[in-house]
Structures are given as C-alpha cells and as structure tokens.
Amino acid sequence: MKTFLLILAGIISGVLGGMGMGGGTLLIPILTIFFKVPQAIAQSVNLIVFIPMSIAVTVINAKNKMIEKKGLIKMIIPAIITAVIASLLASRAKNAVLQKSYGIFLIAAGLFFIVLTTIDVIKKKKEKKNK
Amino acid sequence: MKLIKSAKETLLYILIGLIAGFVNGIWGGGGGIFVVPLLVYLMKYEERKAHSTAIVIILPLCIVSAITYIVQGIYDWPQTLKTGVGVVAGGIVGAFLLKKLSNNVLAYIFYSVMIVAGVRVLLM
Secondary structure (H helix, E strand, O other), rough: OOOEEEEHHHHHHHHHHHHHOOHHHHHEEEEEEHOOOOOHHHHHHHHHHHHHHHHHHHHHHHHOOOOOOOOHHHHHHHHHHHHHHHHHHHHOOOOOOHHHHHHHHHHHHHHHHHHHHHHHHHHHHHHHOOO | HHHHHHHHHHHHHHHHHHHHHHHHHHOOOOOHHHHHHHHHHOOOHHHHHHHHHHHHHHHHHHHHHHHHHHHHHOOHHHHHHHHHHHHHHHHHHHHHHHHHHHHHHHHHHHHHHHHHHHHHHOOO
C-alpha cells in the first residue's frame, strides 16, 4: 500500500515537474508530511528522481521542437558556478530569515506575473476586437 | 549595432544563468521558477518553450546537487526508486500537457503554483 501511495505521489508531482513547474515544491512536502520522510532525505529523493524524469521529458520536448537551444550553454555554465557557491553559503547560513524571504518573494512574484499575464490577455483581446 | 545587440543578449543569458544557479543552490531548488518568467519577459520566449528550456537548465544543477547529497550519505534508494517510477511516468504526462495547453492557461497555472509554494515556505 505504501509503495502504491509513493508511486502515486510521484506521478502527481511528476506531472507538475514535467510541465516545468518545479515538482519538488509538491514532492518534498508530500514526502515529509504524509510519509514522515526526514527533510534531507526528501530533498535527496527529489533531486535524484528529477534526473531521469527531466531527461525523459527533454527528449519528448526536443522531438516536439519546444526547446530553445540558442542561449542554453550561456545560461548553464554560470548557473553551475553560482549553484556551487550558493550551496556552500547555504550550508553555513540556514536560517529562518532566508526561508521567510524566499516565501514572500515567491508570493509577490506569483501575484506580479499573474497581473502581467492578465494585462497581456486583455491587450490581445482588444487587438482582436479592433481587427 | 548587431554586435552590441548580441553582446547584450549574451549578457542577459549569463545573468539568467547566474540567478538560476544561485537560487537553486541557496534554497535547494526552485531555480526553474525564476528561469521561466525571466525567459518569457527578458528573452521573449513563448511560455511553453520557457518551461521546457528551464528543465534543461535545471538538469545539470540537479545532477551536481544530487552528487553532493549522495557523497554525504544522504539517500534512501528504495524510497527513491518507488517515487522515481511515479515521477518519470508523471513527467511524461506533464510533457504531453505542456504541448497541449495554451500559453496563457499555462502561465496562470504556473504562477498559482508559485504563490502556493510561497505560502508553504512561509508556513514551514
């Protein structure tokens, strides 16, 4: 039963992850809250399972011509560099302020982009009407 | 003029990469959440292309982080395997949905997930 539920939890967060919406935001709390997995292990599970998933998804997306190759290397190399630096910083400064600031930032950014998207939608509707 | 434009573009790409890596490293994930809107609004990517490209950018970061976890002995293979089967299956469904959904619907779902994630982080 537990195995079945684990697979189910995986499927749900995999759908989000496969859509490029960060499945970890769902998978990590599911594992810690419902399966009583320790936080560090949940993060490790999330990181490891993301690898085969995103490889499979990327193969599909590439076939669908949905990947922009142009700037890829220019983004990936600096990303790896700052990721390593930041993870070293993070292990020294794990604090509540960091968590809280991240939460507030996510909410603010989410609201901001919903407004931007809505403005875009309204604009396009008006353009259509004028045509 | 063309040279300046491409130099500016390269700088923006590097900047996006730096931000993605930093966020992913400091908070242990979520770098992709920042890459998507940056690609859409700075680089004018189509919403769905931004999502699929973000996955490619986060993949090497996950590999690097996963290695550091495994080296430190933080892993649970049975758990990882069971969850992984589901995640890979779900991911394939997600890739299919990504192709089918309109860019606006995708944007609304995405930013709602972002807000929910933010609330969760605050409540932790």
